[in-house]
Amino acid sequence: MKNPKVSVIVICYNQRDTIRRALDSVLAQEDCDYEVIIGDDASADGTREVCEEYARRYPGRVRLMPAAPNKGVVDNYFDCFDAARGEYVADCAGDDYWLGTRRLAEMCGVLDSRSDVNTVYSDFEILDLSTGKSRLASTDPEYSRWLGGDTEGRSLLADILGHVGPLPYLLSASVYRKKALMEVYSKHRHMVRNRAFGCEDLPVMAALARSGAAAYLPMPTMSYSVGGETITHNRSVERQLGFYCATLEASRVLGEFYGVGQAQMAEMFRAKSRYMANMAFKSRRHGLVGKVADTVGRWHLSVGIKTKIYLLLGRIL
Known part of the structure; x- marks a missing residue:
């Protein structure tokens, strides 16, 4: 079987009410060959049953990772990454969703034409769950300072590790070269996949910036949910x-x-x-x-x- 151009990782945990929206938005993509790999992290609210339905409806397109005890976000993400067959990788959280139908086609076009670029990232919509209101990151001073033209990798690396406030871009609003990440992951696995880091995006973005630039696509390609949980106890x-x-x-x-x-x-x-x-x-x-x-x-x-x-x-x- 021919490998797809892009592997889209969808990780979820107890997101029954939003996982359909996330999967539908990914499956709406046009003019690009892709696969969808779902990592459900032992949901107990019916999320997995929804994912199983999509795997049955889209055989050959959607793959659901085997059921397993709760892994945490780091292992869940990288188990999906290990299963990815695409040249490029993208992701979508179970409570977010993509905008439009040409996100993959546009971003892959940049990666195909520019060997110096490891990552293509875009503007995105910020959806405040507490108010129901949304705004573009490019209009928010906290995010817009990062959104612009291309960024050279070494400069970006320092910004990623030393960021104050949001990261320079959202990994889930990007597509990246799997090969570029594998250059570090295959030799220094603990510098990419490490539970002690508490996250998957920071080490992935650092590894990508090590050897290539990031290109900006001035169009919103996803809706990013914030404000779903507050510190109350x-x-x-x-x-x-x-x-x-x-x-x-x-x-x-x-x-x-x-x-x-x-x-x-x-x-x-x-x-x-x-x-x-x-x-x-x-x-x-x-x-x-x-x-x-x-x-x-x-x-x-x-x-x-x-x-x-x-x-x-x-x-x-």
């Missing part, structure tokens, strides 16, 4: 702090691996460490304060005075 605080600690550690480890100096990440380090220390202090949980202090202490950079105060008081009170 200590369990949520613990989960959120765990994520921030993991991604801060990921930036440190990946920076050492790719030769991005900590001085280039200083603004991010100080902003994130201050935010984490404040959150840990407000939680009144010594264990969380200690976790933040340990994570921050692995860096060679000094924290700001507010961070020091939060961590000191957090241990005392």
